[in-house]
Amino acid sequence: MQPYAPAPDLDVPDVTTRLLVRVAGWAVLAIGGAIALLLALDPVGQSTSRILFNLGAGLVGGLALVLARLRHWRLAAHLLVWGVWCFVTLVTVRNGGLHGPNLLNYPVLIVLSGWMLGGRATVVLVAITGMLFGLFFWAEAQGWMPQVPRGSRWAHGVYLAGILVLTAAATLLSRRNYMQRVQEAQRTAHELAASESQLRKLLRAVEQSPESIVITDLQERIEYVNEAFVQRTGYVRQEVLGHAAALFSSKGMEAAQRQGLRETLASGKVWAGEQTNQRKDGAPLAESVVVAPIRQTDGSISHYVEYRQDITERKRAAQEIHRLARHDALTGLPNRAMLVEHLHGLQERADGSPATLHALLLLDLDRFTVFNDARGSEMGDRLLCAMALRLSHQLPAEGMLVRVAGDEFALVLHGLGDDAPLAGRRALAFADQVQAALGQPLRLQGDAGPIQWTASVGITLYPQGPEDQAHDALRRASMALHRAKAVGGGQLAFFEQEMGQAAEQRFQLERELRQAIGAGELRLFLQSQVDMQGRTTGAEVLVRWQHPRDGLVMPGVFIAVAESSDLIVLLGRWVLEQACALLANPALAQQRVRLSVNLSARQFRQPGFVQELRALLERTGADPALLTLEVTEGLVIEDFDDVVAKMRELAALGVEFSLDDFGTGYSSLAYLKRLPIQEIKIDRSFVRDACTNADDGALVEAILSVARHFGLRVVAEGVETEEQASYLRERSSAIICQGFLYCRPQPQEDWLQRLT
Known part of the structure; x- marks a missing residue:
């Protein structure tokens, strides 16, 4: 127009x-x-x-x-x-x-x-x-x-x-x-030349654009298509020019979408959307489309221009990303995200209908890490794929198999009925069947010979009520799996309510302990160490928790929880700070009373532990020669050279080391002679029966002999009776005793007052 x-x-x-x-x-x-x-x-x-x-x-x-x-x-x-x-x-x-x-x-x-x-x-x-x-x-x-x-x-x-x-x-x-007319003609000719150059440039840009461009008149008849349109659709220009755009450039547009396009253009606005057209050979062509009106200088609309971007590969990539987000790349099985989605779907279908139970089984291959380290990750991947294939053969038609992570798989059994005991028996029978199938000899490509495998399985029923969610089922199955692995390989464990209660208590205890360390609820206790003349030569530093609700909590309740998390590092740091502050007390310095502090393996392996302890000693003014760090045989044996290097660095400051619970572990004398230790402690289990049990007595005498040979102090723990004290006194006059016979653990203030 x-x-x-x-x-x-x-x-x-x-x-x-x-x-x-x-x-x-x-x-x-x-x-x-x-x-x-x-x-x-x-x-x-x-x-x-x-x-x-x-x-x-x-x-x-x-x-x-x-x-x-x-x-x-x-x-x-x-x-x-x-x-x-x-x-x-x-x-x-x-x-x-x-x-x-x-x-x-x-x-x-x-x-x-x-x-x-x-x-x-x-x-x-x-x-x-x-x-x-x-x-x-x-x-x-x-x-x-x-x-x-x-x-x-x-x-x-x-x-x-x-x-x-x-x-x-x-x-x-x-x-x-x-x-004037000549000048105007020259100026017009120059402007026309510039305009022509600009038009040629624009024409080349449009013609060579990687996106399809289509220009139609107001009746939607095609007046122009660029080369990208020809190459992408397979049509030649003569086949499309003068024809309706609906036959070629917007063939894949539905009627409602086309009506929306026309209404948008009628209002003078730009329309954008996605559609799937067809090439001349019938192949689908996914495109992102923008249709805009072309306006003249007076604002009237004369044509429409369509910009079409091929998004076929992008949509294919998006579909692949979506698939990978829901499937395991190695085995092709559904992944954890898809498992959670599936469990949510089972819960939603159960709402408002009779409770049909399903079973969730978590399966973990035993010793897979050892196999992967020995044979390499490629063989480990082959083993996982082989196990996934065997599990899929055992899966019922209505079941679901998932690779959760690493060597852990999940199986979902559907429709086990509404009777929980019967559903549990069916789930256990299926788990036995799966374990038997996995235990069959297996030969992997590239491996020397056949191997047999076992797996630990944790089982729970789902849903166990209207409020039961997917993460609850996974938590229960995981706790059952941990129970199965704890009792040995190739075992089954069905979730019991007591497992959940114990886990909840442990979690609550860990959270409260974390708050307690910062809230000043910990208390320092000490138990004296006495020589054979009855003199206090030192004390073992202990910790108690003054709980605002439960009162004084013994270490047996919370130390294990702390050791399974990073709390043991925070707890050990607090004890060391309190012990060093106490060593700076003039009473201890004058009487040369030593303090022994238990050191956890995790705390000792911290990269900056030595520098941290050195700074603590300097800050508090404590005498390093009065500080004894108690270490266990397990800490020493693992990464022996690094441990010895740290111990020697601290020994150079004057800090002494005591080997705690000597005789209960490996007790390698080869290790003992290389360790920079000054003291060994006889475990209370030997002291308790040394008087009446010949074997324990022999062990005590052997330990005393080793100590004399290496020139080490000996501290006997758990001395509670006079008979035990006399037995030890008869065998060594230099032995130091620690136990209820001499002193029970006391709060820091009471122990210090007694000492002075």
């Missing part, structure tokens, strides 16, 4: 024509008036007609100026040309026709007519003038033309000057107009 353009005003000529009308009007007025005046004043005397004719011509010029003033330019131009022509003709006839002096007027009038009236009027003027000249020739031949009268020299001079001035003015104005 072309924009509306108003028709030009025919009575408003260009600037040059208007100037010529004014100049010619003034010239005719001046020349005609001047000649008439000179003729009237000629002493010889001139005819009245000649005076009137020139005066009439001057009046024509004046009237033309009036019309120009009134902006009737075309009427003024016609009056000038034809009016002057008429008076010039009368003067020419009066002055002798072809032999008179007035013929110069006609060429000037023709020039003025060409600029002011245009080609048609000028042709008419030339024709009439030619006919007039022919008439003059004929009249002269007949002898009808009068003789040339004697004229006034001054009038003739004015006439010639006026003609020259008018001719020069018309010529110069015409030249100026011509030069």
